[in-house]
Amino acid sequence: MVGKTLQDGRYNIVDKLGHGGYSTVWLTYDNLLKRYMALKVNIASSVPRETQVLRALYAPSCDTPGRRFIPELLNEFKVQGLNGIHTCYTVSLAACSLRGLPFSILPLSVARVICYSLTQAIAYIHSQGYVHGDIHLDNVLLTPISNFNNLSVDQFYQKYGNPQAIPVTQRNDSNNPLPPNIPARVARPLLLRRYIDQVEISKTQILLNDFGEAFNPALEVRLGKDCHTPQGSRAPEAKFEADSPLTARSDIWSLATALWEIMGMKPIFSHEYVHEDEVVAQNIDVLGPIAFRLPTASYSPNKWPPLDGWFEEAVQEWRRKQGSEIEEEEKVALLNFMRQMLVYRSERRPTADEVLRSE
Numbered sequence: 001m002v003g004k005t006l007q008d009g010r011y012n013i014v015d016k017l018g019h020g021g022y023s024t025v026w027l028t029y030d031n032l033l034k035r036y037m038a039l040k041v042n043i044a045s046s047v048p049r050e051t052q053v054l055r056a057l058y059a060p061s062c063d064t065p066g067r068r069f070i071p072e073l074l075n076e077f078k079v080q081g082l083n084g085i086h087t088c089y090t091v092s093l094a095a096c097s098l099r100g101l102p103f104s105i106l107p108l109s110v111a112r113v114i115c116y117s118l119t120q121a122i123a124y125i126h127s128q129g130y131v132h133g134d135i136h137l138d139n140v141l142l143t144p145i146s147n148f149n150n151l152s153v154d155q156f157y158q159k160y161g162n163p164q165a166i167p168v169t170q171r172n173d174s175n176n177p178l179p180p181n182i183p184a185r186v187a188r189p190l191l192l193r194r195y196i197d198q199v200e201i202s203k204t205q206i207l208l209n210d211f212g213e214a215f216n217p218a219l220e221v222r223l224g225k226d227c228h229t230p231q232g233s234r235a236p237e238a239k240f241e242a243d244s245p246l247t248a249r250s251d252i253w254s255l256a257t258a259l260w261e262i263m264g265m266k267p268i269f270s271h272e273y274v275h276e277d278e279v280v281a282q283n284i285d286v287l288g289p290i291a292f293r294l295p296t297a298s299y300s301p302n303k304w305p306p307l308d309g310w311f312e313e314a315v316q317e318w319r320r321k322q323g324s325e326i327e328e329e330e331k332v333a334l335l336n337f338m339r340q341m342l343v344y345r346s347e348r349r350p351t352a353d354e355v356l357r358s359e
Contacts, residue, residue, distance in 0.1 A: 001026060001041075002163045002187050006088065007077055011039060014153055015163045016187035021228075022046060022212045027190060028090065029153055030074075036148045036156075037074060037090045044084030051076055051089050053211040057128055066124025069117055071207050082181040093148070094141030094207050095192040098262065101142065106265070108324040114140075114206055115259045116356075121208040122255055123352035126248045133213035133222065133246070135254035136233040136271070137261055141207040144192070164188040222246045231279045232271030233257045237346050239276060240292035249346035252355070256341035263326070263334060264315030283344075286310050291344035311335060333358070 001013045001024075010032050017025040017038060028039040042048055054073040071091040079086050098114070106114075118140060125132055151159065165185040168178060178184060213229070215222045225242035227234055227250070235253035238246065260268040269282045284290055285304035305313060311331065319325045326334065337358045343349050350358070 002165070006039075006079060011090070012153055013039070014156060015190040017192075018189045020210060020212075022050075027093070030090070033074075034149065036093050036144075038071075038093050039088060039090050041079075041081075042087040044081060044086050046087065048076070048087040048089065049214070050211040051087070053130060053214045054091070056216075057125065057130065057211075064124050064127065066117075066120035066122070066127075069121035069206055069208050070124070071209060082183070092207060093144055094209065095144045095204070096142055097138050097209070098140045098142065098206075099137040100191075106262075108263075108319070108326065111262050115262050117206050118208065118258060118262075119255065119352055119355050121206070122251055123356055125208075125214070126251070126352050129216050129218055130214050131217060131222070131246065131248050132208070132211065132251050132254075133215060133227070134210055134229050135208075135251055135258055136230050137258060139208065139210040140258065141209045142204045143207055144204075160190065160192070163190070217245065217247060229254055230271050231274060231276050232267055232269040234279075235346065236280070236283065236290065236292065236344055239280070240290075247346060248351070249349045252341050252349040252352065253346070255352070255355070256338055259341075260315075260338060264311070265318045265322075266314045268310070268314070287339075287342055287344070307335060307338065 002015060004013050005011060006013070010030060012029040012031065014027040014029055014036070017027050019025065023040040023042045026039040026041065027036060029036050040050075051073055054071065057067070057070050058072060071094075074090040074092070076087065076089040079088055122132065122135070148156065157163075165187050167185050168182060170176060170178065213227075222245060223242065224238040224240075224244055224246055227238035227246060229235075229238070233254045235246075235250040237244065237250060257268050268286065269279050280290065282304050286307050288306070304310060311334075316325055316331075337350075337355060340350050340358075341355065
């Protein structure tokens with residue numbers, strides 16, 4: 001894809017930004033608008049759910065603060081590829097996700113702003129009748145700090161390096177040629193986060209990304225068993241009430257885990273390569289006895305400290321090393337609304353608006 005053009009030469013594919021379960025994201029230069037943007041190419045023949053949601057969220061003409069943290073859908077079109085027809089769409093450009101950012105360059109003052117902005121974004125989405133359904137730090141992006149639009153494509157390469165490609169080989173039988181629907185080379189993602197430093201981070205803002213799991217509960221029933229949020233961020237009702245509909249309150253649980261990680265520089269629950277039973281055991285250790293009947297005896301608690309102790313061990317210890325320990329008054333307020341948001345029974349959790357109005 002790198003070096004190719006789409007839409008009769010309008011879009012130059014400059015480099016690869018990343019990929020997810022439903023799409024690959026490319027850095028693109030729009031020759032008509034004279035700006036860089038992100039081009040998402042969905043897997044072949046898939047239904048473009050995200051574009052429908054983004055249109056709905058951008059349709060209202062309002063000045064609600066959280067709206068500016070939603071990516072703007074700029075264009076949508078289709079292309080024929082090796083595996084079929086792909087829906088493509090361009091959206092606002094971001095530099096990297098919070099997950100990919102070294103937390104050593106995230107000052108506490110900036111972490112507070114990001115937490116508030118993310119909560120505003122969720123409050124806006126909920127006010128429009130939607131549930132995001134996949135809140136975690138991989139989906140919280142930072143907008144570019146440098147003005148890329150002042151650079152030509154050649155100048156961009158001079159500053160950030162040329163695209164890198166890796167040859168595709170078959171592990172089982174390298175003597176056979178690749179199938180015709182497999183490219184001979186794949187692009188290595190460009191890591192723009194390498195160019196972000198502590199001085200610049202204070203000038204950026206977030207974009208809440210990936211609305212492929214978003215839904216409107218008034219129009220669509222999404223059951224707990226169909227939740228694809230990572231285990232460490234997934235609300236417990238998705239597991240223990242698997243045949244019941246998810247609601248906006250499920251987002252609140254995921255939001256709480258994201259806010260903790262932004263403020264604390266470490267996740268509250270394990271989110272990589274961990275069994276769901278392990279996460280439940282962590283929930284019990286940190287938050288207390290679970291409100292649901294446990295179906296097996298495998299849910300034995302581990303040795304994680306309770307919430308206050310885990311905050312001291314996981315948050316304050318790391319913050320002290322950075323010289324940015326959270327003051328006692330702020331710590332009390334943070335733990336207070338964590339206890340409210342991380343309630344096992346979803347109906348008892350606050351709304352996003354109520355979180356915004358908290359201390």
